[in-house]
Amino acid sequence: MRLSVIDHPLVAHKLTALRDRGTDSPTFRRLADELVTLLAYEATRDVAVEPHPITTPVGPTTGVRIRSPKPIVVPILRAGLGMLDGMVRLLPTAEVGFLGMLRDEETLQAKTYANRLPDDLTGRHCFVLDPMLATGGTLVSSITYLLERGAQDVTALCLLAAPEGLEVVRTAFDEHAQVTVVTAAIDERLDENGYIVPGLGDAGDRLYGVV
């Protein structure tokens, strides 16, 4: 696993507002949307491109375009949905697949309850969207699922990561696996309920309300 922590004052500023418990849902959604575009800039650094000849008003030149097969963006429901619009705005040619996963509050084990993804992901670059990397169970399951279906590279965009969860992901995917985690911050630790400290609380609830 490769790790990239985005050290940037704009990211830190927006993340601070996102963490603040006084931030309401509409503002939280807007901040999550803005943050993902900043993370996406780094997360797409290795996206495959091919030469693309064009003619400018002044003359011919060769630029690049994103190469086929198209990248696929995979938000992990629910909370990852809050990162989808910001990501596809930057990567409009990407396809979108969905994985619904819920962490049991007692055991902290993640279960998959929805799956709308191609069976064959051979050669695809997958971008997993999930704001919280806590114990790492959700991310390991989702990345394993994508790699088993042939994904070539998997890049996860997480707004926050806990050191414990990062270690779990690192153990699951060694340095040879084409797995990258891009995050805005590594927090201190997990609490006894598996929540990231200081974190931002339950990302899904803050985006969409308590269920």
Ligand SMILES: O=P(O)(O)OC[C@H]1O[C@H](OP(=O)(O)OP(=O)(O)O)[C@H](O)[C@@H]1O
């Ligand atoms: O690293 P882990 O310990 O697996 O926890 C992280 C997961 O927990 C949260 O989802 P949750 O289960 O709360 O579902 P939700 O998005 O529907 O709220 C979060 O959005 C991650 O998907």
Ligand SMILES: O=c1cc[nH]c(=O)[nH]1
């Ligand atoms: O801190 C956490 C941990 C898991 N899921 C969340 O939404 N927040």
Ligand SMILES: [Mg+2]
């Ligand atoms: Mg939740």
